[in-house]
Amino acid sequence: MRKILLCLGFSMMALSASRQAHAQFAPEHSASYLDARRDSELRHQTLARMLMTMNMDPGDEGVVDTSPLTQYHMPTHRFEPEESLQLPRHRSLPDDTHSYHPGGSYVAASHIPAVVQVNREIGLSVTGAWSNYKEKLPWQGASTGYDREIGWVPGFQLDVADMFDMYEIDHVFLAAHFALGDGNVAYKGSAYNRLGDVWPLNSTSHRMTTDSRIEIGKGLMVNDRFMITPTIVGGYWSWNRDIQSSGGVPKSSEAYGGFLAGIQVRLDYALTNAFVLRGRLAWTELLDSRMDAAGTRGTFHLRPRPQWTAALDFDYRIARSLHLIGGVQYTYYSFGRSQLVDQHDGFYALEPSSWTNGATLHSGLAYGF
DSSP states (O other): OHHHHHHHHHHHHHHHHHHHHHHHHSOOOOHHHHHHHHHHHHHHHHHHHHHHTTTOOTTOOOOOOOOTTOSSOOOOSOOOOOGGGOOOSSOOOOTTOOOEETTTEESBTTBOOHHHHTTSEEEEEEEEEEEEEEEOOTTOOGGGOOEEEEEEEEEEEEEEEEEEEETTEEEEEEEEEEEEEEEEEEEEEEEEOTTOOEEEEEEEEEEEEEEEEEEEEEOEEEETTEEEEEEEEEEEEEEEEEEOOBTTBOOEEEEEEEEEEEEEEEEEEESSSSEEEEEEEEEEEEEEEEEEETTOOSOEEOBOEEEEEEEEEEEEESSSSEEEEEEEEEEEEEEBOOOOEEEETTEEEOOOOEEEEEEEEEEEEEEEO
16 A cells, blocks of 8 residues: 555656646747737738739629638738728828829819919909001101001900810810000101102000900820920901091001911929919911001901910919919011002002010919819
8 A cells, every 4th residue: 555655656746747847848928029929920911811812803892701611711802901001192291282193183172283273263464565566668768767656555364264184185275365455655657648758757656456365275294393285376366556646647547457376385383382483485377467547448468477475474372262463475476568459540558567576564363263
């Protein structure tokens, strides 16, 4: 019995020793180690889901296997990172920053590039137009001087523009322009009689002009801050001049008018999200130009000549939809000499060649829509 008890005691001691030995070799893991291990497993699971769904269509709806033998459900939707692991899709931008993406999409409907916004406005400006008009008969000598008008004329101009997407074409541009000038300028010219006598004449002339045109084109985005917009231009212009009587020479009136057609390139560059510089370069041909003079028989048809225009404007947003606009425009154009028009008693008249330099300043407000 004592041997049995002694053996039992040795067995218990051996069992206790083996448990202690096992406990000595069991690793003890810290909390940080367990957290790192869990994060590593989550990253492996995320990578596996991404690789398995890489070529899936986001709109596809998969079927999940719910049979009892399924131990691990394969992902059936295109991979999307967990909310906590998602990277920001867009760089954080201030509220007034416009972020444009190719294809006509924007981060927010109200946040569009400034170079696009300036082409969606209705603007009204007051103007001051300076012109220098010269003409000379082919047989006049240098001592007779020029038939010349020079001076400033006040007026106004109205501009309406829109830029939109149409089917697969983005940034389609439409615009309309109307300008009117009305005032008196200095007239320095010549008077003559049927005997061929010519003498200088200084007077004033009432000058009224209109310029109506429409444009259609397409904007080309270079980047968020620079847009180039080539357009086709067409329109109608008019000029009425009334030369006041002076030195015994009676008052005379002439009415000019005609069509124009050509091309224009608009260049818009946003210095800031609120301030845009706007340039314009244009070539138009003056077509079907004509002149009717009071007391003269027939219409004088002037030969076609080009008109060149260069302008530099600015657009400054002072409120959400209110913009301050202004700028300067330089214009050069000419008229070709007309045909001879039979008057009476063998007397013929013609309208000589002429050329005009002009500059127009404007300033006003625009409503952006």
